[in-house]
Amino acid sequence: MKTVAIAGTGLIGASFGLALRSAGFDGAIIGVSSPGAVKAAVEAGAIDRGASLEEAAGQADLVFLAQTIGRIIDTLRRLDPLVKPGALVTDAGSTKCEITDVGRQHLRRAQFLGGHPMAGKEKRGASEASASLFRNHTWVLTPDEPAELETPAAKEFRGWLGKIGARVVSLDSDAHDRVVAYTSHAPQLASTALASMVAGRVTAAESTIAGSGLTDMTRLALSSYDIWRDILATNSGHIERALGFYIQELEHIRENLRTRELQREFAKGAEFAAQIRRGK
Amino acid sequence: MKTVAIAGTGLIGASFGLALRSAGFDGAIIGVSSPGAVKAAVEAGAIDRGASLEEAAGQADLVFLAQTIGRIIDTLRRLDPLVKPGALVTDAGSTKCEITDVGRQHLRRAQFLGGHPMAGKEKRGASEASASLFRNHTWVLTPDEPAELETPAAKEFRGWLGKIGARVVSLDSDAHDRVVAYTSHAPQLASTALASMVAGRVTAAESTIAGSGLTDMTRLALSSYDIWRDILATNSGHIERALGFYIQELEHIRENLRTRELQREFAKGAEFAAQIRRGK
Numbered sequence: 133m134k135t136v137a138i139a140g141t142g143l144i145g146a147s148f149g150l151a152l153r154s155a156g157f158d159g160a161i162i163g164v165s166s167p168g169a170v171k172a173a174v175e176a177g178a179i180d181r182g183a184s185l186e187e188a189a190g191q192a193d194l195v196f197l198a199q200t201i202g203r204i205i206d207t208l209r210r211l212d213p214l215v216k217p218g219a220l221v222t223d224a225g226s227t228k229c230e231i232t233d234v235g236r237q238h239l240r241r242a243q244f245l246g247g248h249p250m251a252g253k254e255k256r257g258a259s260e261a262s263a264s265l266f267r268n269h270t271w272v273l274t275p276d277e278p279a280e281l282e283t284p285a286a287k288e289f290r291g292w293l294g295k296i297g298a299r300v301v302s303l304d305s306d307a308h309d310r311v312v313a314y315t316s317h318a319p320q321l322a323s324t325a326l327a328s329m330v331a332g333r334v335t336a337a338e339s340t341i342a343g344s345g346l347t348d349m350t351r352l353a354l355s356s357y358d359i360w361r362d363i364l365a366t367n368s369g370h371i372e373r374a375l376g377f378y379i380q381e382l383e384h385i386r387e388n389l390r391t392r393e394l395q396r397e398f399a400k401g402a403e404f405a406a407q408i409r410r411g412k
Numbered sequence: 413m414k415t416v417a418i419a420g421t422g423l424i425g426a427s428f429g430l431a432l433r434s435a436g437f438d439g440a441i442i443g444v445s446s447p448g449a450v451k452a453a454v455e456a457g458a459i460d461r462g463a464s465l466e467e468a469a470g471q472a473d474l475v476f477l478a479q480t481i482g483r484i485i486d487t488l489r490r491l492d493p494l495v496k497p498g499a500l501v502t503d504a505g506s507t508k509c510e511i512t513d514v515g516r517q518h519l520r521r522a523q524f525l526g527g528h529p530m531a532g533k534e535k536r537g538a539s540e541a542s543a544s545l546f547r548n549h550t551w552v553l554t555p556d557e558p559a560e561l562e563t564p565a566a567k568e569f570r571g572w573l574g575k576i577g578a579r580v581v582s583l584d585s586d587a588h589d590r591v592v593a594y595t596s597h598a599p600q601l602a603s604t605a606l607a608s609m610v611a612g613r614v615t616a617a618e619s620t621i622a623g624s625g626l627t628d629m630t631r632l633a634l635s636s637y638d639i640w641r642d643i644l645a646t647n648s649g650h651i652e653r654a655l656g657f658y659i660q661e662l663e664h665i666r667e668n669l670r671t672r673e674l675q676r677e678f679a680k681g682a683e684f685a686a687q688i689r690r691g692k
Binding site: 250252270272301303307308311312314315316318319320321322323324325326327328329330331332333334336338339340341342343345346347348349350351352353354355356357360361364365368371372374375376377378379380381382383385386389390392394395397398399400401402403404405406407408409 | 618
């Protein structure tokens, strides 16, 4: 591939540009974003220049959509007439079913392959971007059929993902959205709900006797709704189910505070918590 | 005070011994614990020697109960005939209503003043003890009446707490137990419930795509039931109420995944999460 277009040059988009450069990519990297985001990404060395979606998509062999989910869906709806035939269009959206449905429906002249780099930072923007953001992190690809990974454009893209240090995992979109409902979306809502619940019931003075447990359990609650709105709206089915199971589990614990039954819950929870730490 | 007895020479008990020594206490420090715990505490320099409860309590001006809640309650039930008249008996139990009730009922010859040092570590035992464990951490005292803080023995004890760097806060037992239900016990159960819920629903292979959010939210779930059994049993009323509110909050979120209503929950949660961080 000779030219890459990155739509959305925030933390993820700009880090992808930096990572490509650092891995030896010497073609053009064009950014499509707001004037401020383009300026920051150029200054960070993540893109060569900004351009309109029309201009950038017309030249790019790879179009990487690193916008919010809502913007990715909008872009996919109008991208087909603009792309270079045979290009690969991929994305970084945190939910995959709705995005891959729209990509499949609307893209005819280019290949769509959904993606989700499992990497991030608390701070946003190109000024926080890093060439190593994806190194040793999972990058999920969500083809409908395994053959989608074997086209020349997809093979070249996967080659670059390997060079930037990402660990590529292939999952179907629904499996992805189910797993992240449990491993990312339910934990976020558990944290937001806990912080919001305690907020009304413990005064500022009383909260000074809180230990590190509450601090841990409310770190995710610092996240902004702006980031989460689209995620929750596009994965509500799986999240509803996960929260339903979580509420059941809490009810069970609440009813058994004075019984040995909770020994089982603690053992099961501790085993899982240890297991995900070994996996890192 | 010339002689201190520490019953339970694990992390908290042994750290208290080390902290007293490091703050200049030059009297005797006697440990009452299992032979292995006494040996480890002597080796750590936290106590001078081990003794039976009878022998230690008969000599001590301060008796510090740093055992599990169940053991503290047992010890309080049989301590009165053993203590030196006028001694101060205090403790480090994580819940206070049941302990202070038993202390008030059973101690006649010595003063009982409940306490809860809000400090800890993931690893247990005297080998993990540190003279600075309590430094800049809150140490709650739970008198029934403010006058209990002004007896000569209580004033001397509070003086030593200041010297070891603890920030003394006075709360009544019920207020303490209510606050920790929200700031410590509900967060623990939220973590255990989340880990236990996800455990059955995501395979080990799938959990490798989990991000740092799940890791944060399951750190507390690594805790052992052994530590929590007594806490849950002796604070079940407040914990039941806190979990009830938490479940309500989660139900509300679950019903509003696709509405702007959640903007309010995220804002409230983020504000509280930021507030407790400023308080540190």
